[in-house]
């Protein structure tokens with residue numbers, strides 16, 4: 001049997017397209033011969049570091065995205081819904097606290113808990129129009145993800161540590177070095193060479209490059 005290919009998924013919970021990419025990668029993790037590595041990072045740092053401009057700076061692009069996300073939610077079977085004030089949520093409030101929290105969860109609890117907490121944070125911001133900046137909001141997401149009160153207290157304390165700030169920063173810098181200009185970014189390591197894909201709309205090509213089969217965004221339903 002061929003050795004498992006490593007696929008790194010760089011994401012930020014402020015990014016709705018990252019949620020789509022994340023759910024697809026989680027669905028395919030056991031179907032494809034891959035080792036999925038979650039790489040929580042900071043989208044604003046990637047945008048600034050790469051000199052990219054927000055896609056919503058162009059009005060027509062913003063209108064397209066709003067429409068696109070509505071139909072993608074149904075296509076991907078992800079309960080994505082526009083928050084009432086996307087600008088406030090994405091640009092004013094942002095995701096620094098949330099992504100430090102995710103980085104701390106990963107440090108303390110590994111990828112399984114990181115997956116669950118990330119999903120609950122996306123659900124809050126991109127489905128239920130709820131805050132993800134306050135400690136109480138982060139705690140609520142962590143409770144839903146199954147963390148204990150003790151774990152949550154420890155993770156919240158870790159968020160302000162130099163170690164966790166550095167962890168998020170270095171993952172963001174790594175993404176930039178690999179060529180990131182936005183999220184989601186998937187990096188497949190094929191024969192020791194990194195192959196980068198941007199967006200939740202590159203899975204067909206990715207599957208081709210790693211020698212796997214693309215069965216659409218929901219492979220379990222495709223098999224029925």
Ligand SMILES: N[C@@H](CCC(=O)N[C@@H](CS)C(=O)NCC(=O)O)C(=O)O
Pocket residue numbers: 014015016017018052055181182183184198199200201
């Ligand atoms: N076509 C991509 C779009 C992904 C996308 O727009 N991601 C945003 C964050 S939610 C981004 O980083 N955009 C940077 C850019 O488009 O240059 C997809 O379908 O996933």
